[in-house]
Amino acid sequence: MNPVRKKRLFIVLAILAGFGIALALALSALQQNINLFYSPTQIANGEAPQGTRIRAGGMVEMGSVKRSGDSLETDFVVTDGVKSVTIRYSGILPDLFREGQGIVAMGKLDAQGLLVADEVLAKHDENYMPPEVMQALEQSGMKAQYQNGKQGGAE
Amino acid sequence: MNWTWFHKLGSPKWFYQISGSWLPWLAIAAGVLLTVGLVWGLAFAPADYQQGNSFRIIYIHVPAAFLAQSIYVMLAVAGVVGMVWKMKIADVAVQQAAPIGAWMTVIALVTGAIWGKPTWGTYWVWDARLTSMLILLFLYFGVIALAQAISNRDSAAKACAVLAIVGVINIPIIKYSVEWWNTLHQPASFSVIERPTMPVEMWLPLLIMVLGFYCFFGAVLLLRMRLEVLKREARSSWVRDEVTKTLNAEVVR
Numbered sequence: 001m002n003p004v005r006k007k008r009l010f011i012v013l014a015i016l017a018g019f020g021i022a023l024a025l026a027l028s029a030l031q032q033n034i035n036l037f038y039s040p041t042q043i044a045n046g047e048a049p050q051g052t053r054i055r056a057g058g059m060v061e062m063g064s065v066k067r068s069g070d071s072l073e074t075d076f077v078v079t080d081g082v083k084s085v086t087i088r089y090s091g092i093l094p095d096l097f098r099e100g101q102g103i104v105a106m107g108k109l110d111a112q113g114l115l116v117a118d119e120v121l122a123k124h125d126e127n128y129m130p131p132e133v134m135q136a137l138e139q140s141g142m143k144a145q146y147q148n149g150k151q152g153g154a155e
Numbered sequence: 156m157n158w159t160w161f162h163k164l165g166s167p168k169w170f171y172q173i174s175g176s177w178l179p180w181l182a183i184a185a186g187v188l189l190t191v192g193l194v195w196g197l198a199f200a201p202a203d204y205q206q207g208n209s210f211r212i213i214y215i216h217v218p219a220a221f222l223a224q225s226i227y228v229m230l231a232v233a234g235v236v237g238m239v240w241k242m243k244i245a246d247v248a249v250q251q252a253a254p255i256g257a258w259m260t261v262i263a264l265v266t267g268a269i270w271g272k273p274t275w276g277t278y279w280v281w282d283a284r285l286t287s288m289l290i291l292l293f294l295y296f297g298v299i300a301l302a303q304a305i306s307n308r309d310s311a312a313k314a315c316a317v318l319a320i321v322g323v324i325n326i327p328i329i330k331y332s333v334e335w336w337n338t339l340h341q342p343a344s345f346s347v348i349e350r351p352t353m354p355v356e357m358w359l360p361l362l363i364m365v366l367g368f369y370c371f372f373g374a375v376l377l378l379r380m381r382l383e384v385l386k387r388e389a390r391s392s393w394v395r396d397e398v399t400k401t402l403n404a405e406v407v408r
Binding site: 005008009012015016019020023027031034035036037039057093094095096104119120121122123125126127129130131132133134 | 201205235238239277280317320352353
């Protein structure tokens with residue numbers, strides 16, 4: 001490579017490195033603001049602001065969903081395996097909402113630490129499989145093992 | 156290492172001839188792969204156990220998103236070649252690939268929104284993955300706008316190349332956004348080192364679709380670049396020969 005081209009290549013790489021470092025610093029400073037939601041542990045530690053609308057995300061705890069008999073109000077517990085937060089939502093839940101599913105709820109924390117949500121979004125994982133395979137997993141009792149393995153992998 | 160092929164690329168005439176021989180093969184491959192992949196993916200691949208049939212939009216969404224990012228990386232590489240080696244064909248490649256990349260980004264965003272409504276419960280959410288993808292679309296718009304707005308060919312090429320190179324920083328951000336931050340978008344289903352998170356009868360049609368999209372991009376890019384090369388070299392003798400040859404063939408037919 002002749003010296004002129006080499007010099008130009010270095011200039012291009014230097015510009016790229018400069019922008020890269022500047023952006024990396026900006027993004028790491030904004031780390032907390034870019035996160036879409038707070039985990040239950042962060043809420044328990046008081047990292048989430050009180051009195052403003054926040055998003056909380058995590059897994060819906062097994063057996064925690066309580067539907068009210070005469071309205072759309074639903075209470076459920078969202079956990080990240082360490083801490084958990086109770087969420088109250090009144091409205092139609094997305095199709096993928098079920099126990100064991102990851103969700104993100106938006107709402108305000110009240111004084112008791114209950115999150116009154118006005119929006120619930122379902123989060124789905126990166127695993128896809130045909131229904132027959134899932135049935136086979138359930139029948140052989142491998143489902144729990146599969147999901148444990150999946151969670152272990154995700155953490 | 157032999158670099159003659161690289162320096163040959165600097166010759167518009169050589170590029171025009173070699174691309175003419177690749178074009179039909181790429182077009183045929185794209186047609187076959189896209190037909191097979193679409194029919195297989197939309198009609199024969201099994202439905203997902205949670206999402207049912209709505210998961211099938213993956214066969215459009217993922218290839219478009221792959222391509223949107225790959226095209227931008229290609230833009231940056233061509234930008235470096237154009238800046239450092241002053242190769243005209245690289246400038247042509249940057250300006251001709253940008254609109255295709257913009258369309259792929261639009262397809263990825265729109266199919267993602269359509270997919271998001273039934274599965275997540277919303278068309279749009281400002282999470283890191285979706286936002287960085289939107290920024291990619293605006294970067295493409297920037298490259299297109301610079302190419303159109305600056306009438307001096309060399310200045311336009313330089314401006315486009317700089318934006319393409321600087322903007323490539325967004326690509327790792329898109330890629331790792333789902334790992335660095337809490338997002339609604341799920342992590343990647345595919346990686347080079349691990350096995351895919353879906354059975355073979357689901358990912359094989361997806362692989363075919365991805366390859367089909369790449370072939371389609373190659374064919375459309377070559378077509379657009381050939382036209383642009385003819386326009387730019389309109390006064391040279393080889394273009395005149397080429398055009399008369401084509402016209403004569405038309406007359407005979």
